[in-house]
Amino acid sequence: MGGMETTHSADHGIQAGWIWLNGTWLPQEEAKVSVLSHALHYGSSAFEGIRAYETPSGPAVFRLGDHLKRLAGSAKILRMELPVSLEVLSEVACEVVRRNGYRSCYIRPLLFRGAHSLGVNPLPVPTELMVAAWNWGAYLGEGATSGIKAVTSSWIRSPGHVLPTKSKAGGNYVNSSLAKADAVSAGFDEAILLDAEGYVAEGSGENVFFVRQGRLHAIAHSVTLIGITRDTVLWLAGQLGVPVEVVMATRDELYLADEVFVAGTAAEVTPLVSLDFRPIGDGKVGPVTQALRAAYLDLVRGRRQAPQGWLTHV
Numbered sequence: 001m002g003g004m005e006t007t008h009s010a011d012h013g014i015q016a017g018w019i020w021l022n023g024t025w026l027p028q029e030e031a032k033v034s035v036l037s038h039a040l041h042y043g044s045s046a047f048e049g050i051r052a053y054e055t056p057s058g059p060a061v062f063r064l065g066d067h068l069k070r071l072a073g074s075a076k077i078l079r080m081e082l083p084v085s086l087e088v089l090s091e092v093a094c095e096v097v098r099r100n101g102y103r104s105c106y107i108r109p110l111l112f113r114g115a116h117s118l119g120v121n122p123l124p125v126p127t128e129l130m131v132a133a134w135n136w137g138a139y140l141g142e143g144a145t146s147g148i149k150a151v152t153s154s155w156i157r158s159p160g161h162v163l164p165t166k167s168k169a170g171g172n173y174v175n176s177s178l179a180k181a182d183a184v185s186a187g188f189d190e191a192i193l194l195d196a197e198g199y200v201a202e203g204s205g206e207n208v209f210f211v212r213q214g215r216l217h218a219i220a221h222s223v224t225l226i227g228i229t230r231d232t233v234l235w236l237a238g239q240l241g242v243p244v245e246v247v248m249a250t251r252d253e254l255y256l257a258d259e260v261f262v263a264g265t266a267a268e269v270t271p272l273v274s275l276d277f278r279p280i281g282d283g284k285v286g287p288v289t290q291a292l293r294a295a296y297l298d299l300v301r302g303r304r305q306a307p308q309g310w311l312t313h314v
C-alpha cells in the first residue's frame with residue numbers, strides 16, 4: 001500500500017478489433033466519433049457490460065437478454081431511442097464475439113448522443129449505438145481470488161433525485177470514477193460508496209454482499225444499480241441452500257460481518273479481506289463467498305445447470 005501507482009487493478013488497455021458502429025463493422029482505428037458529440041460534453045450515454053465465457057459447447061454470452069433489457073430501461077429513463085431492436089442488438093452482440101474470434105470476452109454496447117447540436121437539451125440529438133468487445137481479465141486484479149482491500153469513499157452515491165442510478169448512464173460514472181481514483185491513490189483496490197443517509201450503497205462498479213452467521217445479506221436497491229450478477233448470486237444462494245436477507249446496512253455492519261464480497265459482471269464475485277483497515281472476519285476468504293464464487297464461475301462457463309435463457313451460444 002502507499003504510493004500513487006499502487007493498485008492491484010489490471011491495466012485495461014483496450015484491444016477491441018472489429019467494432020459495430022451504427023450498423024457498420026469497422027476496425028477499431030476507424031470506429032470514431034466527433035469531438036462535438038453531445039455525450040462527450042454532457043455524459044449523455046448509456047452502456048452495458050456483458051461477459052461471454054468459454055463453455056463445453058463453445059462461447060456463450062451470459063444473461064444477454066437481461067443486459068439488453070436493462071439497456072432499453074436506461075434508454076427509457078434517459079429519453080433516448082434505441083436505433084435498432086433488441087433482437088438486432090442481440091445478434092450484433094453475438095457477432096462481435098464471433099467476428100473477433102474470442103472464446104471469452106467482455107462486451108460493451110454503448111448508446112450515445114452524437115454530434116448534431118450542442119447545448120444541454122439532449123432531445124434534438126439523435127442517439128447512436130456502438131458495440132465493442134475485448135479481453136478483460138480479473139477486473140480487480142489477483143484479489144479476485146485472494147481478496148481485495150476496500151475503503152469507504154468520502155464520495156456519496158448520487159441520490160435518486162440527483163442522478164438516475166437505475167440507469168447505466170455514462171454521466172453516473174463520474175461519481176464512481178471519483179471514488180475509484182481516490183481509493184486506488186490511497187493504496188486500496190476498490191471504493192465502497194455510502195448513500196446520502198449513510199447506508200452502504202455499492203462499490204464503484206459492483207453490488208455489495210455480506211455474510212453473518214451463515215446468512216447471506218444483499219444490500220437493498222435504494223440508490224444502486226440493479227445488478228444482474230447480484231440477481232445471479234441470490235439465485236445461486238437458493239440453489240446452495242444459503243439463507244438470504246435483503247437489508248439496509250451501515251458501514252460498521254460490514255466491519256462485523258464474517259465475510260464481505262462484491263459482485264458485478266466485470267468483477268464477478270470478488271471477496272473483500274479488509275475494509276477501512278479492519279480485517280473482514282479472520283482476514284481470509286470465507287467459505288460462503290468461496291462457494292458462491294465457485295458456483296458462479298461454473299454457472300457462467302456452462303458447468304452448472306442454468307435457468308432457461310441465461311446462456312446464449314454465439
Ligand code: PPE
Pocket residue numbers: 048049050176202203204205206207224225226227228229230263264265266267
Ligand atoms: N453497480 C455499479 C455501479 C456497476 O457499475 C455495476 C456493473 C454493478 C453494480 C453490477 O451490475 P451487473 O454487472 O449487472 O452485475 N459495472 C460494470 C462496469 C464496470 C466498468 O468498470 O466499466 C460491469 O461490471 O460490467
